Amino acid sequence: MTGNRSRPANGQHQVLQVRARPGHRSLGTLQLGHLVFPCALGRGGITRRKREGDGATPAGRFEVLDVYFRADRGRRPSTGLPVAALHPDDGWCDEPEHPRYNRPVTLPFPASHEKMWREDRLYDIVVVLDCNLTPPMRGRGSAIFFHIAREDWCPTLGCVAVSPRHMRQILSQLRPGAVMEIL
Secondary structure, eight states, X not given: OOOOOOOOTTSOOOEEEEEEETTEEEEEEEEETXXXXXXXXXXXXXXXXXXTTSOOEEOEEEEEEEEEEOTTTSOOOOOSSOEEEOOTTXXXXXXXXXXXXXXXXXXXXXXXXXXXXXXXXXXXXXXXXXXXXXXXXXXXXXXXXXXXXXXXXXXXXXXXXXXXXXXXXXXXXXXXXXXXXXX
16 A cells, blocks of 8 residues: 655646634635535644644645545546555554554554544545655654545544545546645
8 A cells, every 4th residue: 555656747736725614623625726625624623733643634735645445335536646446454553653653554453553444434535645654753643644524524533534526526636746735
């Protein structure tokens, strides 16, 4: 579960801008050019001091890297980004003291981890953001993804989430080098 980190030839980046809605720190908007979509954010709102387990969405500018999807639940997303199917043994290490912290792992895995093959729909399409990846710093947050929102739009654990239809629409516009800017 690693991806292609190539840059666009023209040096320009597509920017997905994410902002919290005034008075609703766990709800926001995601803007791509003239398109604006509702999104769910972490229960702690947006923070500049991200810590593992704080439930906040980290502020910053993060490259949009790899797209994963559940092939048993839908078609492959149409996008210029690298795409791969998830498997039941895919996981992501969230144990700050482990050498694989904030990295993909194969299950079973002895340290604390997140299962990427979920029973709910959240990771039916999941996009890896370059948040605390290069290099990962212990305790600064792991598994910060762009994924599918819950139907009731309840807060995430720190990710940015949109509806399945909007996810497909957004991905269809993206190519390598795109960035998510969380303000």
